[in-house]
Amino acid sequence: MKYFKHPSFIENKIYKNIYNKKNKKFFFCLSMFPYPSGKLHLGHLKNYILSDIISRFKYLKKYNIIHPIGWDAFGLPAENAANKFNLNPEKWTIANIKFMKKQIKFFSIFYNKKTEFATCDIKFYKWEFYIFILLIKNNLLYKKKKIINWDLTENTILSNEQVKNNKGWRSNEDVEKKNYKTWFINMKLYSNRLFNNLKYNNWSNKVKNIQKKWINIFLCLIINIKYLFINYNLKYINIKKIFLKNKKIYFILVKFKLKKIIFKKIFFYNKKTFFLTNFYLKKKKKIKNINYYIKKKKIYLIKFSNLESWAILRNRNWGTGFFFKKNKNKNYKNFKTLDTFFESSWYYLYYLRSKNITNKKKNIYFPINVYIGGIEHANLHLIYLRLINNIFYDLKIFNYKEIIKNFIFHGFINNKCYYKIINNKIEYFKNNNNCILKISKMSKSKKNGINPIKIIKRWGSDLLRLFFITEKPIGKNINWENKNLNFLKNFILKLNNLSIVKSNNINYIKNINIKNIHKIISYINKIIKVPISKLQKNIILFYLFPIIPNICKIFWYKNNNNLLIEEFNIKYTVKKKFNLFYKNKFIKKTENKLENFKNKKYIIKFINFSIDNKSIIII
Template sequence: MKRYDFSEIETKWQRLWEENKIFQVKADPSKPKYYVLEMFPYPSGRIHMGHVRNYTLGDILARIKRMKGYNVLHPMGWDAFGLPAENAALKHGIHPAKWTYSNIDYMKKQLKKLGFSYDWSREIATCDPEYYKHEQRFFIEMYEKGLAYRKKTLVNWCPTCHTVLANEQVEDGKCWRCGTEVTFKEMDGWFLKITAYAEELLEDLKKLEGHWPEKVIIMQRNWIGKSEGAEIKFYISDIEDNLIVYTTRPDTLYGATFVCISPEHPIARKIAEKKGFLNKLQTFIEKVRKEKREIEAGLAEKEGLFLETYTIHPLTGEKLPLFAANFVLMEYGTGAIMCVPAHDQRDFEFAKKYGLPIKVVIKPKDRDLNPEEMTEAYEDPGIMVNSDIFTGLDSIEGKAKITAYLEEKGLGKKKITYRLRDWGISRQRYWGCPIPMIYCEKCGIVPERIENLPVVLPLDAQIDASGRSPLPNLPEFVNTTCPKCGSPAKRETDTFDTFMESSWYFARFTCPDYTEPFNKEEVEYWLPVDQYIGGIEHAILHLLYARFFTKVLRDLGYFKIDEPFTNLLTQGMVIKETYKCPVHGWVYPEEVSPEGKCLKDGCGEQVIIGKSEKMSKSKCNVVDPDKMIEKYGADTVRLFIAFAAPPERDLEWSDHGIEGAYRFLKRLYNLIIDYSENLKKISYISEDFKNLPNNLLKLRRKLHQTIKKVGEDFEKRLHFNTGIAAIMEFLNLLQDTLKEVSLEKEIVKKVLKECFEKILLILSPVCPHIAEELWKELGHDTFISLEAFPEYDSDLIEEDVFTLVIQVNGKVRDQMEVSVETSKEEIIEIVKERPKIKKYLEGKIIKNVVFVPKKLINFVVA
C-alpha cells in the first residue's frame, strides 16, 4: 500500500495549482463575488504561527466560497515600509530595500508551502514606487481639498527611532515599535484632517454592528469620543478679551467658582506678558510637558498656576479666579474649562488644594447637599438649585434650557467635540514614502505636479549609526525646482507614517497593474471586502485609518462605498506554555528533561512551567512553522490550526494535538488508498440508494448531516473546529460500518464511493493537498479545489426516529423514541398503554389530545 508521503504530495499539488493558475481570478458580473482578505504582513524575515493561523482561517473561507459558486478574490501582498527595516539595516549593515525584498522572497516561499489559494498575480509591495505614487497623488488631492495641512505642534517623539509617533502609536507612554519612553517635541509636521470625518466615522459604526466584534466597535467609539456640551464666553477685563470655555455640563454653570486653562493657551501667555511673569509660566509649561504622559493617565497630582486675573461669570457677573492647570489639554475642546468643584471630582480636589469655594447647584432628589460637609463631588444628575430661573428643573432638562438661554443672550452656543485628534503623518525616517511637497521661497508650500509622480525614494542613500534619516543631506533629492514658478526649491524630507500604505491597499488589490489608482469597473465589482481577518491589536490604528481613507477616496470620486470591510474576524493569538529556569531564565522545551530539569549547560535545576502566553522568541515558546511543515506536512498544520480552537479564541499549541491531526490524515489516506482501486470505475446516481439496508442508510444519513453541518459551520459561522469534529465523527462511523459490509456487493461500493468523494470535498478547504491526491486516486482528473461543494439530501438528513415528549395536562410525565413513519393514531394508542402515563389517565376523561408532530403529545384530562 502507498505510504502517506505528505512532502511529495504537497509539493506536487502546489506546482500543479501554480502551473494551471487555478486561483487567478477576474471580475465577472455574471457571478456573485466574494472578497476575503487577511491583514497583509510586514516582511520581517519569517512567518510565525500567528501568521499561519490568520492565513489558514482566511484560506479555508476562500476555498469553501469558491466551491459554493462565488467568484473569489483572495490576494496577498507586503506592508513593506517601516522602522524594522531601518533597524535591521543598522544591525546587519544591509540596505533596507535589500533586507525587505529578500524577506519577501523567503516569506512568499513559506506561504506557498502552506498551500494558500492566493492569486499571486495581484501581489503588491508598498515600497514599490508603482504602488506609492498613487498614495502621493491621494495626499496632494487631500491637500487641495484642505484635508492635509502642515502646522507646528507638540508631538510624541521617540528618541530611539528618531521619529514622530501618532497618539495611537504610543502605548503606556512608550513607543509601540521599540518600547522606548516617549518624550515631547515641538516641530512642524503634516496632518490629515480625520476629525472632519469624526461624526461619520462614529455614525457608520452602526452599519457594522453584528458584522464586526462588539469589542472593536466599542474601542473605536471610545477613541472617537463624541461629547455634547456648550461653549460659553467668560470675559477677562484685564486684557479686554473673551475666554471661550467648553463644558459637557452647562446645567452646572451657576456652580462655577473658578476657571482653568491650558498653560499653553494663547490667553495665558497674553496675561503673563502683561503681568510680567512669563518666565514663571514657561517654567510651569516645561514641567507640564515632562509630566504629560502621567497627567493624561490621571496619575499626576493636579497643579495650577494662578494667573493673577479674574474672569467674569456670564450669568451672575461674579469674579472667578483664572488658573493655568496641568490637567487642561490645549488640544481638547477649547483648552479652557469652567470648574464646578461641587459636581466634578477633579475640580473638587483642586478646590480643596487651593482653598477655592464650593457651591452646590445640583442635588439628589431625596436630600440636600452641604458643601462644607462634602467629602467628594456629587456628579450624578439631579434637581437644579441655586441656579436663578432654572432652580427646580431636572438637570438633564437644564442642560438644554441653559444652553438655549446662553445662545439667546449671545453668551454661548451648543457644541459637539470629539476626543479624536487629526492624524500626524510626518515621520523623520528614511524607509518610507516621500511626502510629495516642495518649499519655494517665492510660492511657499507647493505640491509636486501629478504628472511628476512618483517622488522616488533614493535607494542609494546610506543610513548612519545614529539612525537619522539621510534624506536631508542628499542634495540630489532635496534640491529641485518649484512646480509653480520654476525657481530653485527644496523637497520635503519627511516620509509618510506607514499606516498610510495599509489604509488603502485592499482597494489596490482589485487592479494592481492599472496605470491610474483604480479601475472603476474593478473596484465597483470587488469592493467592499466581504470578510477581513486580523488581530484585535489593529482595532484602532489600522481599522480606523482604513475607514477614514475609504471615505476620503469616496469623496474624491474613486469609490462609491462608505465602509471598506463588511465583516471582521479578529482571530485569537497562538499561545504556548513557558519554561523558566532559576539560573538560565526562559528555556526551550527541548532544554527541559522529562523530569522537568534544566538541561542547559548541564544545569539540573528544576524548571518552572509557566502559563501559556503569546508565542515570542524572548520567552522561548515559539513553534517554527517550517519545522512543523517538514515534520507533519502543511495539511496537518492547517488541520490542527483550524480544529484546536474557535477562530476568535486564543489557540493553545499542543504537540499532542498536532500529532492527533497527523494520525487522522494518515488514517484517512490509508483508508481511501486501501479501497481506491476497487472504486475508481464505480459511479452512482441517487436512484441507486433506494431501499438500502439499515447500516448503509444510517451511514448515508450521517454523511448528508455532516455535509450540512460542515457547510454551515465553515461558510456561515466560521466555526471550523466544530465542522472538522463532525468530519472526524463521520469517519469513525464509516470505519465501523466497513467491518459489517462486503465489498463484493455493488451497492456497498456505490455508497462507499459517495462517502469517500463527499468527505474529501468537504475536507478539501482545510486540507487541500491530501484531498487533491485522494480525489485523483478515486479516478478523477479534475482539481478538487475547483469542484462544487456537495449538496445534501434534505429528505435524507431527517432522522428515522424522534424523541416524543409526553405530557398530561401540560406537565411532562414521560418521553419515548418514535419512528417518523408512525401515525398519530398509532402513537396515541401506544402512549396510553405506557405505565408512567396509564396511571394519570385511569378514571379520567380525555377531553382533548394536543399533538405536535415530531415533538410532543399532551393529554388534557378531567
C-alpha cells in the same frame, strides 16, 4: 498511508491553481499583508491559512475569488538592520520577501499571483503623491506647530494611537510631549462618522467597542442655568441637579418624562466646564430645533473626541518620501518619510490596480467581504484604514461608507518564552538559561516563534491547517504546547480506511461557518460511525477540501471520481456531458461514466481530461 512518509514532497506535486470564471459573483477575502521581517513563524501562519480556507469555501460555492497578497515593505526594522549590518534596506527587504515567498509555498495557500506587490516599489508609492494632492486640495492635509508625542528611543514622532500608557507602541519606552511643526491629516473632522458608521459593519461587538472607546465622543458644557438640555446626536436629556463630591468628581441626576433616573459621572474641567464621558441611555427622544433651544437658554455645547489630527511624518529614511531636498552633490534626499500606517490604510485598492488608481470601475469588486488579522490592530491600522475609506468616499472614489464588510480577528499562537530583567529592562532569550519562564504569543522580538517548515516536513501542511482550525474557535488563543497532531493524523487515517457500501442514506454537514468550523471533526465522526456510501464520502471530502486540500484530492481520486472536486455539486448530481475526441477528431458527446462508452473501432490506450474539464481525449 504513504502520504505521511513524505508529506511535503507529495503536497508539492499536487496541482493547486484555482481558475476564476466569467460572469460570476466576486468574493474579496483579504488577510493583513505581512511585514517582510525575514522569517514567518507559526503565529503568522494562522492569519494566511484562515483567509485561504475561507476563499476555498467560497470558490466551491462558485464565487470568483480575489485573494491577494502584498508586502508591507517600508519600516523601521529594515532601517535598523541596514544601519547595524551596513546593508542597503531595499536589498535586505527584497531578500526577505524572496525567502518568505518560499515559505508560503509550503503552506498550500492559493493567492492571485498577478496582484502581488511590495510597498517599497515606486509603482505603488508614486500614488501616495497623488493622494497628497487630493488631500491638500480638499483642506485635509495641513502643516502646523502643535504638541506631539516624541519617542526618545526611536527619535521620531508618534501619533496618539501609537502611544499606550505614555509608552511608544514599538519601543515600549516613555514618550515626551514636544511643540513641533509638522504635517497632519485632519482626522478629527471624521470623528463623528468613524464612531457612528460602525453600524454599517458586520464586525464583532468586541472590535466595535475597542474603536468606540478610543474615539470616545464626549461633550463639553458651559453651565449658565439650573436646568440643562444636552444635545447628543439629536437626542436630548434633561439634567435637573448636579452633585459635587471631593471637589473634583461631579455626578448628574438625569430625569426623563417617564421619570426614569440614571446616575453618570462627569469629570471636572474648570469652574464652568464639564466633560461628559461614555454616556449611554436606553431610551432617548428626538426634539426639533434642539440647537436653537440650547442657544436660547445660553448653554454652550462643544463636542470632543480622543481623536486628534494624524501626524503622518516620521524621522526616517526607509519609507515614502514626503518632500525632497537637494544636497551639495545635487542629489535629492528625503529627510522625512510617511508613517507606514499610511501605506496600510489604502493598500487594498492597489491589488486591483489599473492606469488610474481612483477609477470608479473598481467598485464592482468591493466591499472587502472578509478582512482577517489580529485584534491588536483594532485601534491603529483599522482606525486609519477607515479614515482613508471615508475620505475616498467623500472624494467619490468609493461608493461605500465602510469598505470592510466583515472583520475576523484570529487568536494568537502562544508558546513558552524566556526572559531576564537586566538594568530594569526585559531581555528575551531563545533558550532557558536561568531565565524566567512565561507563556506568551509567538513573536520575533520575544524569540519564541517556531519555524513552520520543520513541522510541515514532518506532518504536512494539511495537518497544520487542520490543527489551527479545529483546536479552538477562530478568535481564541492556542497554546502550542498543548498540540496533539497524532490525534489529527489518526482522524485522516480513519478517513482513508473507510469501508464503502451501497446506501441511500446521506447526511449533510449543515450550516458550517466560521463560528463552528472548529467542530467539523466531531460532525464527521458522527457520520462515519457506520459504513458510508461513495456519495457520502464525497460530501465529507467536499467539506474538508478547503481545510486539507492536498489530502482530499488524494482521497477524491482514490474514490474513483472523474470530475474535479471543485466541480462537485453537493446539492444534486448532474449527468455532465463531455466532448469526446479521438485523435483530435470530435466523435460525440458522452456522460461522465466512461464505462458506458463501448466501441470496437477505438482502442483506448490513454484517457486525458483537458484543463477546461469539458473534453475527453482518447489516444
